[in-house]
Every structure is written in C-alpha cells, then in structure tokens.
Amino acid sequence: MNVHFIAIGGSAMHNLALALHNKGYHVTGSDDIIFEPSKSRLAAKDLLPENFGWYPEKINQNLDAIVLGMHAKSDNPELLKAQALGLKIYSYPEFLYEQSKNKTRVIIGGSHGKTTITSMILHVMHYHDREVDYMVGAQLEGFDVMVKLTHDNDFIVLEGDEYLSSPIDRRPKFHLYKPNIALLSGIAWDHINVFPTYDNYVEQFSIFVDSIVSGGSINYNEEDSEVKRVVESSANTIRKLPYQTPEYTVDNGQTFLKTSEGPLPIEVFGKHNLNNLSGAKWICQHMGIDEDDFYEAIATFKGASKRLEKIAESVTGVAYKDFAHSPSKVEATTKAVKEQHEDKVLLACLELHTYSSLNVEFLKEYKGTLDAADVAVVFYSPHAVEIKNLEEVTHGQIASAFQRDDIIIYTNVDDFKDFLFSQNFDNKALLLMSSGNYGGLDFDEVKRLIA
Structure with a gap:
C-alpha cells in the first residue's frame, strides 16, 4: 500500500508514518519544516523528505491514501492536487480507525489523564508480554515508537484526543474511533479557540460516549461530576462502570497503594495519578489482566515522559x-x-x-x-x-x-x-x-x- 503524508513531521504524524513503514507499507511525505526528534527518527528509516516544502508532483494516481496533518492548511498545494485527482484523503484518526476496524478498539478519553492512563495500560501489557496495537501521546520507557500497527493483534489502545481531526475535518479526533471499550477520566474546559463555550466543549464528550458501539462499555471517573452526568445521561446501550480514587498513604516521600495483599509501594504519586491508576486497572481487566498481575506490573511504572x-x-x-x-x-x-x-x-x-x-x-x-x-x-x-x-x-x-x-x-x-x-x-x-x-x-x- 502506498501512503503519502502531507505534514509528515508532526509528533503524531511521524509516529504513524513510522508505524506504517514498520508494517511494510510504502510511505512518502512532505512538510515545510521538521524539528527534532521527528527529523532524526524519519531519517533513520529513510522517510525524511529530500527537500522541505510542498510538491504537488508527488501526488499521483499510484497513491492508495493521503494522510492529512493539522499542520497543513486547507489550501495546501499537495492537498488541492489530491482533491483534484479524487484520491482518498484521511485525517490522522480516520486512518487509525481504518487500520483498526477489525480489532477491539480501546479508547481513553478525557480533558486530562488520558496520556497517563494509556501509558499505564501499555506498561502493564508490555510487562506481561501481551502484544497490542496502540497510539499514545508520550514516549514510554521500553517502547521504541508511539504508534504500533499490526495485522495480527486483537486489541488496539488509542489515546482519544478531543482536538480537531484535520484542516478539512473539524470533528474531534475521538469521535471517529467507535470504541468497543472506552474510558472517560475528566472534563475541564480547554481548547477555547475551537470550543468557545463550556457547553460546546462538554457536548463533544457526550458525542464520544454515544459513539461507543452498541453492547460496548465505558469506565468513568465518578468523582468528576461532569463526567458522571455525561455518561449516566447517555441513552447509548452500553455498560457504564464507575471508578474512583483507591485508598493510599504517603510516608516519607513514598506513596503506598492499599491492596488486598497489603500496602504496595508505587513510583507514581498524587491523587489524580492514583485515580488514573484505578481507571487503568479496570481497562486492563477488560483486556484479560487480573488484579494481582496488574498490581505487580504497575508497581514498576515510572510515568510517561513529561508527566510529573x-x-x-x-x-x-x-x-x-x-x-x-x-x-x-x-x-x-x-x-x-x-x-x-x-x-x-x-x-x-x-x-x-x-x-x-x-x-x-x-x-x-x-x-x-x-x-x-x-x-x-x-x-x-x-x-x-x-x-x-x-x-x-x-x-x-x-x-x-x-x-x-x-x-x-x-x-x-x-x-x-x-x-x-x-x-x-x-x-x-x-x-x-x-x-x-x-x-x-x-x-x-x-x-x-x-x-
């Protein structure tokens, strides 16, 4: 499959390009500027554009798909050429859905905590040698890439961002994934340049909950009153499973999680991170990890990059x-x-x-x-x-x-x-x-x- 990326240098976009290259696709791309570490990582796989800029001549009928990044503008010359040729143009989340429509999709949403929760889940899976596809918004210890796509893995875990999908698709990214299993961690007004009112912002999370496939499930942080209202008021025929912050203590700069086997020392700390941990535990249990195995793995989790x-x-x-x-x-x-x-x-x-x-x-x-x-x-x-x-x-x-x-x-x-x-x-x-x-x-x- 031949895939061309318009704005290949973005954090999310270059990781998707690397994932498709690793999957065996033929990948090309363009961008007007690319910073580190994207530049070196693309160069290592021979995916770095030879010259920076936009080149409509790169767009032809031999391309099976175009992936359009947010950095590009709606009048981008490569985009205009692709539209004129009638090529299939995907936003980043649309293409991820296309790659995962035959998998069990696990989507982690929320104004805050989604990167940490996704990272916790992936850490536990990696610890127990459970192979899953994924997309996460931070570099994780023990992981070479932030996006992994395969033909064979049953599960895909996706961080569900509420920001816009592309310059020509104004839908929030997490509206496009159609979760089988979902989590909603918190709602706090953000991205006011896109969602100018609080009510408009909250509405996006209601749409997310309603997008979960019939018979699916959502775990939600019931300590967040807005999350609780949004989930419990949805008429979607899904299982609604609340979670809350577990009991913990702090002693001399060390946090201990209360478990049935006694206090468990953990690397992460803070009420919000313990709340995130509780949500991650639920999702891991949906994915076949029992409670004891979760605790064994999470004790070694040191956090996602730039998150505390x-x-x-x-x-x-x-x-x-x-x-x-x-x-x-x-x-x-x-x-x-x-x-x-x-x-x-x-x-x-x-x-x-x-x-x-x-x-x-x-x-x-x-x-x-x-x-x-x-x-x-x-x-x-x-x-x-x-x-x-x-x-x-x-x-x-x-x-x-x-x-x-x-x-x-x-x-x-x-x-x-x-x-x-x-x-x-x-x-x-x-x-x-x-x-x-x-x-x-x-x-x-x-x-x-x-x-």
Whole structure:
C-alpha cells in the first residue's frame, strides 16, 4: 500500500508514518519544516523528505491514501492536487480507525489523564508480554515508537484526543474511533479557540460516549461530576462502570497503594495519578489482566515522559517537570507534589503558553490552581501573545486571575532564569509546568542546580 503524508513531521504524524513503514507499507511525505526528534527518527528509516516544502508532483494516481496533518492548511498545494485527482484523503484518526476496524478498539478519553492512563495500560501489557496495537501521546520507557500497527493483534489502545481531526475535518479526533471499550477520566474546559463555550466543549464528550458501539462499555471517573452526568445521561446501550480514587498513604516521600495483599509501594504519586491508576486497572481487566498481575506490573511504572517526570534529586532537594498547562492539570499536579513532599518548600513555576492560557477571558479559570505551592511563579512571553493575535495580558490580570497576592510574575526570560538560578534548593521541591520550554530553559542546567 502506498501512503503519502502531507505534514509528515508532526509528533503524531511521524509516529504513524513510522508505524506504517514498520508494517511494510510504502510511505512518502512532505512538510515545510521538521524539528527534532521527528527529523532524526524519519531519517533513520529513510522517510525524511529530500527537500522541505510542498510538491504537488508527488501526488499521483499510484497513491492508495493521503494522510492529512493539522499542520497543513486547507489550501495546501499537495492537498488541492489530491482533491483534484479524487484520491482518498484521511485525517490522522480516520486512518487509525481504518487500520483498526477489525480489532477491539480501546479508547481513553478525557480533558486530562488520558496520556497517563494509556501509558499505564501499555506498561502493564508490555510487562506481561501481551502484544497490542496502540497510539499514545508520550514516549514510554521500553517502547521504541508511539504508534504500533499490526495485522495480527486483537486489541488496539488509542489515546482519544478531543482536538480537531484535520484542516478539512473539524470533528474531534475521538469521535471517529467507535470504541468497543472506552474510558472517560475528566472534563475541564480547554481548547477555547475551537470550543468557545463550556457547553460546546462538554457536548463533544457526550458525542464520544454515544459513539461507543452498541453492547460496548465505558469506565468513568465518578468523582468528576461532569463526567458522571455525561455518561449516566447517555441513552447509548452500553455498560457504564464507575471508578474512583483507591485508598493510599504517603510516608516519607513514598506513596503506598492499599491492596488486598497489603500496602504496595508505587513510583507514581498524587491523587489524580492514583485515580488514573484505578481507571487503568479496570481497562486492563477488560483486556484479560487480573488484579494481582496488574498490581505487580504497575508497581514498576515510572510515568510517561513529561508527566510529573522527576528530572533531578539530591539528599534534600528534588525537581519535576510536567506538561501541565490547563487549569485542572496545574491544580492537580501542584497538589500532588506538595502531598508527596509536604516537608519541603514547594516552588511551582507555570508557563502560560497555549492559546487558551493566554486568553484574558479564560485566565479566570486558573483561580486557586497554585494555592498548594509555597512559592508560585508565572512566566509568559508577550511575544507569544502577539504571535497568537491575542489581546495583551498584563501583570495585574495574571495576579487577579490566580487570586494570590504573593504570586511572582515574569515576562522576560532572562529575569525568570536569574530568579530560578539564584534559588537555594536545600529542602526544596521544584515543579516546572509547561507545554513549552520557558523561552529556551536548559533543563540540564536545572538538574545541576539540584544535584
């Protein structure tokens, strides 16, 4: 099968390209720019475009399918050529469904927690040598790729993202997978550039629940009132199975999960991660892993990349980085680190980087999210606000949004770095939360601060 990727360099797209190459397909692609690590990974499989840019001459009748990435625009010259030739054009999720329509599809959805839950499931399966197909949004220890597709595996586990499918398909990705088994972890307003109202955003999750195949099942976090309402109000003929946070204790910086065999020490921590673990356990049981085998495997799970990832530790100090940027994630992550290290001073640094987080109207959603931190710092780049064509954000608006009188605000990257590198990290926990990189912060230098 000959497949061409328009915008092959994206995180999701290049992983799908690698998966199809590994499956034996003939893969080509184009992009106007490709960054690391996508560039090196594509080059290693001889899939890196010879030249960057869009080349309509690459599009011909010999192609069996076009996969269109979000980075491309609706007037992309390769896309226009494909449309003119009447070629089959798939969005990323459409093509994943096409590859999995004869498998049991396990879809993990939610505003937060979906990457961690998917990662937990895959870790347990890998630990017990159970082969499954998958797509996950983070690099996992022991896994070479983030997408795996085979002819033979019975199950496919997919992270169900609610963002748009492609420039010409405005449906959320997770509407296209038609789950046999689903999970919904939480609902908290996000992606306001696409879903301008809270009700419109929540509606997407109702559609997701209704898309589960008849006779299928959904496990849902009943501690989230919106999740509970959405799932329990659905008229879809599916099994609805609630889960909640299991009992656990924290002793001297170590989290123990309560099990029938006694306290189990685990690597992950925080109420939100224990809640995620409970959901993952349910899904693994649907996939044939019993409870004892789940606990044996999950005890060795260290987390997904950039999800409460410990980057440095000394006798008295510790540092974490986390992808957290939405209000619910920021609050849960900050509380988790404080609970785990209650004897340490928690310095929490948040970069406002996404479209939503830099929107003046949305900022109020961050109220109280950094309250668990002893010292709270917010960094944002006025240039990023300008690039996104948003209204200027002021120090006063930030302080008012978080409703914390002692919050420290930086808009200059050098000032932020000077502050960070002037800190004494004895008896201190550092938490860096961002989907960006704080204007080019060197994390190796941060590690040396702690060591």
